[in-house]
Amino acid sequence: MTAGMLDKAAQGRRNLRNGKTAMRQLATWLREHGAPHADLVSRHHASDIVGVGDAAIECTVAEWKAMPVKDAQAARDCHERGLSRYVVVKKRVASPGERAKDPGDWWAVMPFRLWWFRELEVTRLEAKVGHLQEENARLNVELHGRPVRNVAEGL
Secondary structure (H helix, E strand, O other): OOHHHHHHHHHHHHHHHHHHHHHHHHHHHHHHOOOOOOEEOOOOOOOOEEOOOOEEEEEEOOOHHHHHHHHHHHHHHHHHOOOOEEEEEEOOOOOOOOOOOOHHHOEEEOOHHHHHHHHHHHHHHHHHHHHHHHHHHHHHHHHHOOOOOOOOOOO
């Protein structure tokens, strides 16, 4: 083997190690923030993170120019697993003198149409929740003759 081949092999091993580290960091962050079953897998066509409901999450440390390939991989994994949505999570690189970024600050990359339709659904659900809160307040006054504090507010 030539020195160049050894350098490429070492770079490949380093990229794999960095990618696995990023996946572990992301899975830990997800478990700490509402997805207690989040875990990483290394099976082909399984996405990188599982246990997050109806979503395929592809985690990458690759350069931005690799995003179309990563997006296609996430979309394919999503389709093959029968899921409805996917996202590519790109690790942010810390600026010089800055500590490594929290996984919650990494980039979420997805086609705009996926984001838009999710945004429409969130807006629809927020309106429905608002209506249900108003109805609950009205029924509380009707039942108790006064407003009743909602213990779930602020959660």
